[in-house]
Amino acid sequence: MMTDSKDHLRDERREQIKRAALKVFAQRGLIGTKMNMIAREAQISDGLSYRYFKSKEEILTELIKEAIEGSNEAFALITNMPGSPIEKVRTLTNEILQEDNHHFILMQQVMLADELPNEVVELLKTHDSAAMINTLTAIIAKGQHSGEFVEGNPKELAMWYLTSLVGLMNIQKIDIEGYQLPDADFMMRLIVKPNPI
Amino acid sequence: MMTDSKDHLRDERREQIKRAALKVFAQRGLIGTKMNMIAREAQISDGLSYRYFKSKEEILTELIKEAIEGSNEAFALITNMPGSPIEKVRTLTNEILQEDNHHFILMQQVMLADELPNEVVELLKTHDSAAMINTLTAIIAKGQHSGEFVEGNPKELAMWYLTSLVGLMNIQKIDIEGYQLPDADFMMRLIVKPNPI
Amino acid sequence: MMTDSKDHLRDERREQIKRAALKVFAQRGLIGTKMNMIAREAQISDGLSYRYFKSKEEILTELIKEAIEGSNEAFALITNMPGSPIEKVRTLTNEILQEDNHHFILMQQVMLADELPNEVVELLKTHDSAAMINTLTAIIAKGQHSGEFVEGNPKELAMWYLTSLVGLMNIQKIDIEGYQLPDADFMMRLIVKPNPI
Amino acid sequence: MMTDSKDHLRDERREQIKRAALKVFAQRGLIGTKMNMIAREAQISDGLSYRYFKSKEEILTELIKEAIEGSNEAFALITNMPGSPIEKVRTLTNEILQEDNHHFILMQQVMLADELPNEVVELLKTHDSAAMINTLTAIIAKGQHSGEFVEGNPKELAMWYLTSLVGLMNIQKIDIEGYQLPDADFMMRLIVKPNPI
DNA sequence: TATGAATGAGGTTTCATTCAT
DNA sequence: CATGAATGAAACCTCATTCAT
Structure with missing residues (x-):
């Protein structure tokens, strides 16, 4: 038609x-x-x-909706996927470290902003950045049990790992000669226990 | 008087x-x-x-001047200080990871901005963010020789380490329940070779 | 006391x-x-x-009051003084052409302004710049009768003469190397009939 | 197209x-x-x-550019035109005494101002109000030789004549009942030697 | 539907006026 | 009384949004 x-x-x-x-x-x-x-x-x-x-606000709102969905999906993915904690974290890390992944940067900007459209504020309540952290915390705790991950408060490790990762995405916008993002295994050194030889 | x-x-x-x-x-x-x-x-x-x-611009310009000075001082400090590469990197890392260190965040924003006051552009030429990276690159290369640091392109390691660190500073502004910055040794896992037991 | x-x-x-x-x-x-x-x-x-x-306005108002009084006095002076029309005009001209005579410039600025304090507007009604012109018109007409002044509509001559004179005062503020005001007799050439030799 | x-x-x-x-x-x-x-x-x-x-300043700058061009043209015109000094001065005078000639008033205001945009200051260097005066001075000197103009320091005469004329233009803005500008010959009485009968 | 000129509310800066010292 | 720091209304300018074509 x-x-x-x-x-x-x-x-x-x-x-x-x-x-x-x-x-x-x-x-x-x-x-x-x-x-x-x-x-x-x-x-x-x-x-x-x-x-x-209707407005700039509406564009932003839709983008954030998508970003939240994407983020939720990414976390659902690693929650449900089979494999060891290390593999799950690697998958998540790769998901975030995509060259063209603007969604995470947008999320960060939104979380830093203080005057947001009401609808966006509502949306953010459905996202609960704590949920992301809790998911990762659980994985890390499991990995600690199996001896894959380093010791320490798993929630703190989760927060530090995620914020480092997202911060890194944000900073990549700076135009440094020959800069490219590290791969997942580089970042995972933060929490993965080194291989004893 | x-x-x-x-x-x-x-x-x-x-x-x-x-x-x-x-x-x-x-x-x-x-x-x-x-x-x-x-x-x-x-x-x-x-x-x-x-x-x-005189203007918003002048405030910004003075702040950036201070930020550049602070950054230059931090790098001069670790260049001149005695000690092993690990100790130098730890000093630098602690310098950056101060709760109230807004200067690094400001620098990052300046480097991301596209329309800067002329005077700021001039100032930035005296800063050369490459200098920071080169200083760290040299230290890392030395640490690799002495076996303290992990293998890999030292310049890339330097860039990744610095951007992770600065990104982390930036992200800390997000209000997450009970969040506090990691300590230097956590971040240094990214580049320090694990202690073989 | x-x-x-x-x-x-x-x-x-x-x-x-x-x-x-x-x-x-x-x-x-x-x-x-x-x-x-x-x-x-x-x-x-x-x-x-x-x-x-009380305010900037009040200062201005007082200054204008004085300027009007000064102007009225100058015209009263030449109205009452003895002497030929030429001598009267010369006296008036000299009165205006004083190096430090800021009052005429102020009057002109006031007359050009469009947003004046109400009180100033009231004051100006007591001044009636037409009165100045009428006084001069009468003198010029008399001088035409006695053959001292050039022919022409006396009111027009009066207006042209006065505006040239006041405009000259205004323009003297421009900083021109070695500039000084002309004397009365130079300006009076505009309306005084040349001496037949 | x-x-x-x-x-x-x-x-x-x-x-x-x-x-x-x-x-x-x-x-x-x-x-x-x-x-x-x-x-x-x-x-x-x-x-x-x-x-x-871009700004109020840019509007002003363009207007001044035009005013300077106009003024330069007017003086080029009388420099190059054939004819007696009197005819040249009459042409110039008529050029200035146009009802809608706001440019000369603008020039005067610019010359009186103390804080001008930089670009305007640069423009003014190309104008050199002295050039105007010198041009007129030369014409007057020539006219004095041929006996057309009155005696006296030609440069002073030029300055007095010009400032009277420009001041007159400025003052015309005052709203006086039935006022109209004088014609060139009226103003030229200031410097033209009277016809001996 | 698509354009980009036009509008006007809001942010930056100036300055008349007030006020703590 | 005298000072000059502090205030806030008004001017300059930007930009989200509307509208004529």
């Missing part, structure tokens, strides 16, 4: 705008991102975004 | 405003920081900052 | 401030004049003017 | 804003002119000027 085609086109546009917005939000921050930057990145005119989104 | 007392008061005020501004800049970013936030944080009226600083 | 001495001191201060204000108003215009400029010119602190005048 | 039409519209708007600004600057002075006055005069919203000019 006609409508389907129309809807399809409309969805394409929305995705195009969201992709552009995510990139700019991640690079410039929530306030540093101007609507005309999003428009330029999406190669559309200044006014067009408003046919697809 | 009168003059001394006046000058003293003036300097106190300037410091008060800079302290407030540093805190807000670190939390909200360069653009996200509004002058009225600085004023509120410093508990003064909106207009008063302008008796002490 | 004590009070007399106090009042005397108070009046001195008021004069000092008014002198300073007149100078600055004439140089910088009504809006261009900042209260701190007046204070600096009067060599007093920023706040002190407010012990002697 | 599309682009041409767009550019054309843009230029029209810029001209509209400049016209409005010139009128207001001439009437209210550099500091007395508020952006909202320009907007109201141009019948546009407060923010729109900023799509066409």
Whole structure:
């Protein structure tokens, strides 16, 4: 039907705008991102975004919804996957350390911001960053039992590991000659017990 | 004397405003920081900052000047101090991991920003973030020779270590129940060769 | 009595401030004049003017009152003085062309301004710049009869002469190397019939 | 073509804003002119000027550029034109005494101002108000030789004549019932030797 | 639907006025 | 009385949003 085609086109546009917005939000921050930057990145005119989104706020809200979903999925994945704690942490780490993973940066910016749209605040309650930490805490505790992970308060280890990882993602935006992200095993040295030879 | 007392008061005020501004800049970013936030944080009226600083830009510029000096000092310190590479890295790490160390966060924001005041751009040329990395690279290379540090491209290790550390500082602003920064030795697991038992 | 001495001191201060204000108003215009400029010119602190005048507006109002009085006096003088029309115009011209005659410049600025304090507006009604022109018109008409002045509509001649003169006063503020005001006889060439030889 | 039409519209708007600004600057002075006055005069919203000019300063700078060009042209004109000194001065005088000639008033305000944008200061160096005076001085000297002009220091005569003329332009803004500018020959009485009969 | 010009609320800065010392 | 630091309303400027084409 006609409508389907129309809807399809409309969805394409929305995705195009969201992709552009995510990139700019991640690079410039929530306030540093101007609507005309999003428009330029999406190669559309200044006014067009408003046919697809009510406001800058709405774009942000949708992006955060996706980010939360992505994050929840990532944690569901490692909760449910088979394998040793080390393998689970490696999977999670690789998930986060993707070159084009802007969602985690966005989440971080959102958590740092203080004046958020109400709807975003509501969304964040469904996310409970503590849940992420608790999941990882459980895995680490298990790994400690099996002797794979270093000793220490598992919750603290989880928080330190996650914040290091997310911080690293954030910092990668700085333009340093020849910089590339480390691989998962480098970061995992923080919590994995060294191989006794 | 009168003059001394006046000058003293003036300097106190300037410091008060800079302290407030540093805190807000670190939390909200360069653009996200509004002058009225600085004023509120410093508990003064909106207009008063302008008796002490020509503009928001001038406040930022002074803060960055201090941040660069602090960073340069930290690296000079570990370059000149006696001791093993491990001890040097531990000193540097502790220097960075101070609860109230907003300067590194500010530096990071400055390096991420795209439209900086000219004077700040000039200042940054005197800083050369590469210098920081090179200093650490040399120490790591030496530590690799003496077997203290893990193998791998020393420059890459330096960059990864520094960005993890700075990212961690940045992320600590997020309000997580019971979160405190890790100590130096936790982070140093990233590059220090484990003690063979 | 004590009070007399106090009042005397108070009046001195008021004069000092008014002198300073007149100078600055004439140089910088009504809006261009900042209260701190007046204070600096009067060599007093920023706040002190407010012990002697309710506001910037009040200072201006008093200055204009004086300017109007001065202008009225000048015209009364030439109306009543004995002598030929030429001598009367010369007296008036010299009155205006005084190096330190800021009052005429102030009057002009006031007449150009559009947002004036109400009280000033009231004052201006007592001045009626037309009165000045009418006085001069009468003198010129008389001088035309006696053959001293050039032909033409006497009112127009009066307006042109006065505006040239006042404009000249205004322009003298421009810093031109070696500039000094012309004397009365130069300006009077505009309306005085040349001496037949 | 599309682009041409767009550019054309843009230029029209810029001209509209400049016209409005010139009128207001001439009437209210550099500091007395508020952006909202320009907007109201141009019948546009407060923010729109900023799509066409970076700042109030830029508007002023462009206007001054034009004023300087106009002034330079006027003096080039009389330098190069054939004719007697009297005819040259008449041409110049008529050039200045145009009802809608706000440029000379603007120039005067600029020369009176004390805090000018840097670029304007640079521009003024290309203008050298002394050049204007020197040009006129030369013409007057020549006219004195041929007996057309009155005796006296030609440079002084030039300065007095010009300042009277410009001051007159400035003063015309005052709203006097039935006032109109004099013609060139009236003003030229200041320096032209009277016709002996 | 798509454009980009236009609007106006909000952030930055200035300065008349007040107030603690 | 005198000072100059402090205040806050108003001016300059930016940018999210609307609207004419």
